[in-house]
Amino acid sequence: MTEKPMRRKVDLTDPRALRAYAHPTRMTLVGLLRREGPCTATRAAELTGESVASCSYHLRMLAKYGLVEEEDPGGPGREKPWRATADATDWPNYSDDPAVTAAAEALTLAVAENYFHRMTQAWEAHHRLSREWREAERFTDTTLYLTPGELTDLGARIDALVAEYAVRNLDPARRPEGARRVPYLQVAYVAPESGPEPAPGSAREPAPAARPGEEP
CATH class of the missing domain: 1.10.10.10 (Winged helix-like DNA-binding domain superfamily/Winged helix DNA-binding domain)
Structure with missing residues (x-):
């Protein structure tokens, strides 16, 4: 069959x-x-x-x-x-x-x-x-300032890179010697704002830069 x-x-x-x-x-x-x-x-x-x-x-x-x-x-x-x-x-x-x-x-x-x-x-x-x-x-993080369109575009570009390796998932013959299963997480979320939401087009004072591992 x-x-x-x-x-x-x-x-x-x-x-x-x-x-x-x-x-x-x-x-x-x-x-x-x-x-x-x-x-x-x-x-x-x-x-x-x-x-x-x-x-x-x-x-x-x-x-x-x-x-x-x-x-x-x-x-x-x-x-x-x-x-x-x-x-x-x-x-x-x-x-x-x-x-x-x-x-x-x-x-x-x-x-x-x-x-x-x-x-x-x-x-x-x-x-x-x-x-x-x-x-x-890898165990790291960073903070970016993005528009919804930019975040969507960034995700699509990362997806395209990951897809180059994802073809190996269902075809073991494509896997090079020494390859192991590696879950690769992608997480991007909008950080909650403190105080009222800014009006469209207005600027907010930038928050202090976050050190790796200390996302506010």
């Missing part, structure tokens, strides 16, 4: 789908299927430490909203592998629908908490890496 190609991304706009995906086990399962390829609920349980029953339940919930699907669903009754339907998940930063906005914001917070947990685990193991990898890892 010819393997069905994976879409580039799945867009979540239904508040029910957004809330469903915010569960940490479901995010873990989707990430697992994207990284390791199709696997059964039993294998997913072995890799995640969850029970088979838990993995089966969460995979069915993910399938309900189009994030995963069974391979060969019409085949024999043996346990079937599950596969991710897309290489990435996207959801709106803004919506006129308050229900979508609330669900999207909750999902973003859940993803941020998941990233923080995984990053903490990685940093606790940092000392076991080779010197070359320890020096290559």
Whole structure:
């Protein structure tokens, strides 16, 4: 049977789908299927430490909203592998629908908490890496003054650079010797202003420069 190609991304706009995906086990399962390829609920349980029953339940919930699907669903009754339907998940930063906005914001917070947990685990193991990898890892920040258009353009330019390496994700043959899986986070947010918002076109006194690691 010819393997069905994976879409580039799945867009979540239904508040029910957004809330469903915010569960940490479901995010873990989707990430697992994207990284390791199709696997059964039993294998997913072995890799995640969850029970088979838990993995089966969460995979069915993910399938309900189009994030995963069974391979060969019409085949024999043996346990079937599950596969991710897309290489990435996207959801709106803004919506006129308050229900979508609330669900999207909750999902973003859940993803941020998941990233923080995984990053903490990685940093606790940092000392076991080779010197070359320890020096290559990045943990830094800076503050920029940008317009919405400039921030959008900067994100697009970074995305284009990252895409040059992202083609290796689904094709191991493209990975050079010594390559390892490196989650690369991109976070840019508008810092809360102190006091009332300035009127359009007005200037505000510049804030003191922030030192690395001390974003105000």
